[in-house]
Amino acid sequence: MKNTAPLKVLIVGADVSTLTLALLLEQAGVDYLLLENSDSIPVVAGGMTLHPTVLPLLEQLSLRDDLFFFSQPMEQVLILNSDMDDISTYDWSDRQARYGTWSRFITRPEYCTMVLEKLPESKILFNKIVTSVSTIENDDETGANDDHDRDSIEGRQDSILDTDIKDEQGEARGVTVECADGSIYTAHLLVGDINSEVERKLLYSSGRESLQREGEDRPGMDRRDTPVRxxxxxxxxxxxxxxxxxxxxxxxxxxxxxxxxxxxxxxxxxxxxxxxxxxxxxxxxxxxxxxxxxxxxxxxxxxxxxxxxxxxxxxxxxxxxxxxxxxxxxxxxxxxxxxxxxxxxxDRHGSVDSNSSRVLLLGEACRKMVPVLGEPAEETILDALALSEVLVALPSTSISDIQEAFSRYHKERRARRQSAIDESRELDLTLNAKGSFRKLYRSMMLNYTPKYIQDRRSDEKYAYRPQANFLERVPDYGRVQPNVSSYSRRYSNGEREK
Missing domain, CATH: 3.30.70 (Alpha-Beta Plaits)
Structure with missing residues (x-):
């Protein structure tokens, strides 16, 4: 019989992706707790661009007014040489008409601050330094049984809701995080920011939990094995x-x-x-x-x-x-x-993730996108959306359903993720690669690509303006109709892939 206990999610590390996920879970009514090792949000300084792809979602999350307060619309990007002579211009002045909204520029700290202010203080715990991450399952579910881990949480009561995660037979199971102050938190699954202690604990762990690149056949392969060019x-x-x-x-x-x-x-x-x-x-x-x-x-x-x-x-x-x-x-x-x-x-290829059955990593370093014009941050917001949708649609908290949810999440994001990686790399080469050939290519791409081709590429990209299927939809005013189809949406309507 499947475990029907309410889902409990533990999030470790606060950044753009994990805070967005927390807000999505908050509005979906899913129980969660976010642990951050600093005494405040340790956000990377700098700015990021939010494009039409994510702005309808942010409006769904009641962030529209805050976003307009903290950011400005961006109508163009000028490209200059070191003598300050014009090379080319990215013209974004028609985005509001075509896609219903401008691209907007905001600092990372201010984005995270405006999301944090929407979250209950009781759901965000600071100064929580993770010292260990462990999972507990039954033999019939994972083929492994870790008595040491089972003993380590027996009798502990500092869990996410002051009770350990148990199945219907009273067996302890789930993921457990222990912090330097002695507190212990348990949940059905853990989502860790890729730059948090979770990555380091998994990366150097000799246990079942480890990191792997998406698509690799060797579980736990260190992402640093691939030569750097x-x-x-x-x-x-x-x-x-x-x-x-x-x-x-x-x-x-x-x-x-x-x-x-x-x-x-x-x-x-x-x-x-x-x-x-x-x-x-x-x-x-x-x-x-x-x-x-x-x-x-x-x-x-x-x-x-x-x-x-x-x-x-x-x-x-x-x-x-x-x-x-x-x-x-x-x-x-x-x-x-x-x-x-x-x-x-x-430039090491491949997305990084945990091969643990209950741990999933989020964040920009999970994929090899070159950080150019805000694309990596935007993709992590879309990751948070896709993950929240499959978690809200979970039929139960059994390990098989959790693994299936992770699989659906990766399936939905894989194609778009690779497309975003390729696009960011091509944009980086266009803008920044050295040499006479690249200079000529850059001039051709930026100054001689016909407007209708530029518009077609832009329409294909920004027609994807997804909204959370578990929240009330907001109006879309774009002239280019949105394409909001997604695997998680089909699944939430009862359609599993055959």
């Missing part, structure tokens, strides 16, 4: 409030985002105006395999982000012009140290 360090920041007399573009009521391509160095950079007279910026350093002997140390992984950021920041010279006015060195001097962060990207 390119590394990118993305250092981002948010300035203090600035005087519009010094930067006149701050007076505009739309976001001014300008990207600089320097054909003479491995650096590229962009800067964008914010709604409150601040500027979000990013400097990217690319290191190719052929430069391996001279490349900086691999400082992009926890806990060396500050050292990696310093290595890139040291290369910001006085002659690096800021596309909004002044220099990038001035922009850096106007940025508090607490508002500078660094992330590392490399």
């Amino acid at each position: 390119e590394i990118q360090y993305h250092v981002s920041g948010i300035t203090e409030e600035l005087d519009p007399q010094r930067i006149p573009l701050l007076k505009e009521d739309t976001t001014q985002l300008r990207l600089v391509l320097d054909g003479k160095s491995p650096l590229s950079w962009w800067a964008a105006t914010l709604v409150d007279k601040r500027i979000a910026w990013q400097v990217t350093k690319r290191v190719m395999l052929s430069e391996k002997s001279s490349r900086p140390a691999d400082l992009g992984s926890f806990p060396h982000e500050q050292a990696a950021a310093a290595a890139v920041v040291n290369q910001i010279s006085q002659n690096m012009m800021c596309p909004l006015g002044g220099t990038m060195a001035q922009l850096l001097s106007w940025t508090p140290q607490s508002q500078i962060s660094c992330r590392r990207w490399d």
Whole structure:
């Protein structure tokens, strides 16, 4: 007989994807608890673009007014060379008419803040440092029985609802997280941010839980096994409030985002105006395999982000012009140290996930999307939506149904995920790759692609404007009709794949 106890979800690590998931579960009435090891939301500094794909969903989540307060519409992206001469322009001025809404630019901290304010304080626990993650099942469900794990939670009462997860026969089962302060939390499944302690506990665990790349036949393979051919360090920041007399573009009521391509160095950079007279910026350093002997140390992984950021920041010279006015060195001097962060990207293929039957990882590092024009953050919001839909549709909390839900989630997201990865890589190569051939290709793609082809590609992409099927739908005013079909929607209507 299947377990029919109400679903309980444990979320570890607070970021764009996990906070969005928490809000979706909150509005769906699914029990959850979010654990964060810091004393506040440790969001990466910098900005992100929210495109028409996710804006109807955010309106469903009652975030529309907050989003309009914290963000500005973005009508275009200007691309310049290092001499500040125009190369091309991405024209987004018709997006509201075609898709019902503008693209909007917002800082990551402000996105997470506006989501956090919609969540009950009792559901978010700070200063929870995870020290262990374990699962417990019966032999007939997993083929394994971990007596040590079973003993470790026996009699403990610090679970998600002050009671351990049990089946109808009273057997303890589920996923258990122990924290440094001695507290223990249990749930039917765990969703961890890829940059949280969950990844590290699973990655270095010798038990059943481990990480694997999606599509690999060898469970638990370390994602670092694949040779690296390119590394990118993305250092981002948010300035203090600035005087519009010094930067006149701050007076505009739309976001001014300008990207600089320097054909003479491995650096590229962009800067964008914010709604409150601040500027979000990013400097990217690319290191190719052929430069391996001279490349900086691999400082992009926890806990060396500050050292990696310093290595890139040291290369910001006085002659690096800021596309909004002044220099990038001035922009850096106007940025508090607490508002500078660094992330590392490399070209190892494959999505990263846990092969545990009860643990799933979310976040931008789960897939190898190049962080360009906000695409990775937007995809993680769509991940949160797809996951929430299959969890809301769970017929029971048995391990077989949980595994089936994970499988449906991956099936729904796999095709779009790979498409997004390919698109981000192609966009990155178009904008940033060096060499005369790429320069010619960039000029052809940006300046000579017919408008009707650009519109067709854009319509194909932004016709996908999904909304949560368990929430009341909001109107869609786009001229291009939305395509909201999804596997989870079909499943929620009772159609399983044959």
